[in-house]
Amino acid sequence: MGVMLTDEWMKKDFNRPIKMMERLKSTFNNNLDVEMIYHYLLKHGMYSPNKKTKLTWEHLKENNAWEKTQSLFTSYNKLWGGPDVPIYIFPLMSSGMWNKKVEMKSGLAFKDKLFLFYDKGIAEKEMEAVLIHEYHHVCRLHHLKKDQKEFTLLDTMIMEGLAERTVGKYLGTKYLAKWTKLYQEDKLREFWSKYLQEKHTIKRTDPLHDVLLLGMKGYPNMLGYCSGYYLVRKSEKLSVKKSFSIQSEEFLPKKN
Structure with missing residues (x-):
């Protein structure tokens, strides 16, 4: 088509x-x-x-x-x-x-x-x-063998992060979206523990999903997008084709 x-x-x-x-x-x-x-x-x-x-x-x-x-x-x-x-x-x-x-x-x-x-x-x-x-x-x-109504906030974050990681892979950092550069890594780690660690399982149908994803109502701007990119960007060995099917949970931070 x-x-x-x-x-x-x-x-x-x-x-x-x-x-x-x-x-x-x-x-x-x-x-x-x-x-x-x-x-x-x-x-x-x-x-x-x-x-x-x-x-x-x-x-x-x-x-x-x-x-x-x-x-x-x-x-x-x-x-x-x-x-x-x-x-x-x-x-x-x-x-x-x-x-x-x-x-x-x-x-x-x-x-x-x-x-x-x-x-x-x-x-x-x-x-x-x-x-x-x-x-x-x-x-x-x-x-992904998953109905979009069943997508969690983590699924959406990882979807955005993987897509933008792929842009960087083919075109370099110059063509990454502006939101990939909003925060330093230490700030993103803080955001994860403060805002997302307990909320990443909420469903796409939950009103809080888009609030956290976009960083509205007092949350940091583009919170979910930036955090999704933060979670996936270090996966150097992940091929583009594998990134189409890898499960979102694979990118959850390892607990100390």
Whole structure:
């Protein structure tokens, strides 16, 4: 499948993104309506129609973002032997005066599809970084014999950590997400014992899951993401293919 022609969709419906969601409805296997799908994607970086995002779309077309992403996906799909899933590319949300974006891209992965959101001026290596991260999620979801409703906070943390570790393996530290560098190791050890050691088994459906993962409501920023990367980054001998199926519990800190 690979990259879908969302650039063609936007020729007709750029200003009507909810209308475009009708093309996606059949790929969601639950009772989500088109408004719910759009608002879910908005939370993860999808654009709202305005002058800035229209310019972003035009810039992405001029710079062959769809063709470049397809070439990258073909390479990693073959290299990893991963599933052939549809990829939907859209402009990234615009940043206002009080909402400065740090990253040039965002993404959202499911077992059977992935979404990529690009900003204007994104370099090909940045496209590669987000594709590696999100496609790693797809491959891990494909290999883990676990319903996503049963995922624990630890599962999500390790999922994020392994995906970003893989970015570093292929592209080097320059292309790691900014959140990988927020805290020193001693601070992350402290966070683990203070906030996560007793809570890592909570389920994805627990409201506290996202609070801890993202570091909201007074918790350290990006707590779960940073801690997941901290737990996996020293696994030097772990191959990329093994990282698709290794159990999250393998990365729990050893008790003294």
